[in-house]
Amino acid sequence: MAADDRTQGGRPPLLPGLNALLETPVAESRETSLESDVPGREAEALLRDASRARASDIHLDPYLEHLAIRLRIDGRIVEALHVDSATGARLANQFKVMAGLNPVPALTASEGGFAWIPPATPEEEVFLRVSAVSCVAGEKLAIRFLLHPRAFPDTLALGIGEQGAWGIRRWMDATGGMLLVAGPTGTGKTTTLYTLLQQLRLADSHVITLEDPVEYAIPGINQVQVEARHGLDFAHGTRAMLRLDPDYVLLGELRDPGSAQAAVAVASSGRSLMSTLHSRDAVGVVSSLRHLGLTDAEIGANLGLVIAQRLVRCLCEHCREYRPTDREDAQWLDAVGLEVPPCSWGPVGCEHCDGLGYRGRTGVFELWQPTPEDLAHILRHDDEAALRRSLVERGETLMFAEGLAKAQAGITSLREVFRMGAILAT
Numbered sequence: 001m002a003a004d005d006r007t008q009g010g011r012p013p014l015l016p017g018l019n020a021l022l023e024t025p026v027a028e029s030r031e032t033s034l035e036s037d038v039p040g041r042e043a044e045a046l047l048r049d050a051s052r053a054r055a056s057d058i059h060l061d062p063y064l065e066h067l068a069i070r071l072r073i074d075g076r077i078v079e080a081l082h083v084d085s086a087t088g089a090r091l092a093n094q095f096k097v098m099a100g101l102n103p104v105p106a107l108t109a110s111e112g113g114f115a116w117i118p119p120a121t122p123e124e125e126v127f128l129r130v131s132a133v134s135c136v137a138g139e140k141l142a143i144r145f146l147l148h149p150r151a152f153p154d155t156l157a158l159g160i161g162e163q164g165a166w167g168i169r170r171w172m173d174a175t176g177g178m179l180l181v182a183g184p185t186g187t188g189k190t191t192t193l194y195t196l197l198q199q200l201r202l203a204d205s206h207v208i209t210l211e212d213p214v215e216y217a218i219p220g221i222n223q224v225q226v227e228a229r230h231g232l233d234f235a236h237g238t239r240a241m242l243r244l245d246p247d248y249v250l251l252g253e254l255r256d257p258g259s260a261q262a263a264v265a266v267a268s269s270g271r272s273l274m275s276t277l278h279s280r281d282a283v284g285v286v287s288s289l290r291h292l293g294l295t296d297a298e299i300g301a302n303l304g305l306v307i308a309q310r311l312v313r314c315l316c317e318h319c320r321e322y323r324p325t326d327r328e329d330a331q332w333l334d335a336v337g338l339e340v341p342p343c344s345w346g347p348v349g350c351e352h353c354d355g356l357g358y359r360g361r362t363g364v365f366e367l368w369q370p371t372p373e374d375l376a377h378i379l380r381h382d383d384e385a386a387l388r389r390s391l392v393e394r395g396e397t398l399m400f401a402e403g404l405a406k407a408q409a410g411i412t413s414l415r416e417v418f419r420m421g422a423i424l425a426t
């Protein structure tokens with residue numbers, strides 16, 4: 001952690017508004033009942049601070065002596081402030097009241113939500129989901145900003161690279177087959193899909209989505225929600241959709257045999273299918289699809305293009321530093337048999353990045369378009385290791401190498417690339 005630890009000392013306060021409020025003398029209003037405190041001043045100050053710091057989540061973690069406020073920024077938890085237990089309880093209550101939850105600590109988990117207007121962007125109302133659960137030291141609250149996934153103007157803006165963008169355009173121009181975006185949860189798969197949808201919408205294609213549930217409305221796209229209770233499951237939904245004559249069909253996620261079969265039904269009807277799938281890398285989708293009950297023949301006949309991805313934090317351009325490679329980073333590189341560069345880019349921390357050394361995230365991608373040789377592997381029921389070897393032998397750039405290239409260019413740090421998963425390097 002040495003490189004990241006350097007950014008901790010002297011970091012500017014992440015919650016200046018809340019800090020200032022708590023440091024002012026206790027006003028009479030703070031002593032009055034909970035009702036008069038709604039919507040709470042402290043909660044409002046915390047929301048403003050967290051929103052300014054681009055946090056996706058706020059955590060209120062109770063300890064016996066105090067309450068820790070933590071923020072998730074660019075995918076990482078950052079310690080923001082410790083307050084005394086009384087202040088912590090007041091803050092938690094304010095959020096619970098705003099979210100329509102009973103302020104009395106529940107023995108079970110409870111969930112609610114509320115809408116909030118950020119002062120900086122009053123035209124964009126934000127919804128927040130509040131989850132509360134009782135822990136030994138008190139009640140823990142997790143508050144999530146439910147933001148629309150951001151769609152980029154094109155795949156190049158995602159950080160996919162010229163060659164990747166060309167591969168995607170080629171898939172879009174072809175008819176039929178599946179495009180799968182693969183990766184673990186929280187790796188930006190939805191953003192990639194929405195960016196592709198955006199591109200298709202601009203190209204005047206007829207796109208229909210079948211989602212469970214529809215999370216965000218996209219103008220210009222027909223979105224259908226799976227309603228298993230009313231008989232509209234993936235199988236029925238797909239049949240109905242195909243009668244609507246789409247060029248492209250988007251299925252939210254392939255996560256059970258029903259959705260996987262629906263994907264095959266669409267792709268084998270000559271339409272192009274897009275979806276996401278859990279898998280550690282591109283060739284890993286073959287194993288995932290087999291687990292979902294697809295046959296090797298179905299996979300081989302329909303798999304068009306796989307985009308595997310991870311997210312890494314971007315080094316802050318204002319303060320990043322080119323310096324002798326950290327010992328821990330050197331050990332990492334050495335352990336996976338790679339050459340250790342004498343110098344590499346690392347985080348420092350300044351006022352532009354709240355002292356974190358990083359600001360924003362970018363994707364690291366691996367694109368795989370199965371060749372006839374790969375298809376032969378799939379039909380022979382070879383495992384993903386055999387497929388991976390075949391990719392390496394013909395010189396394809398795998399995700400880890402792509403990440404290292406971004407570290408070398410100073411876009412991210414070596415530490416962030418290692419965090420993508422050591423297993424990818426082997």
Ligand SMILES: [Zn+2]
Nearest residue numbers: 316319350353
């Ligand atoms: Zn900075």
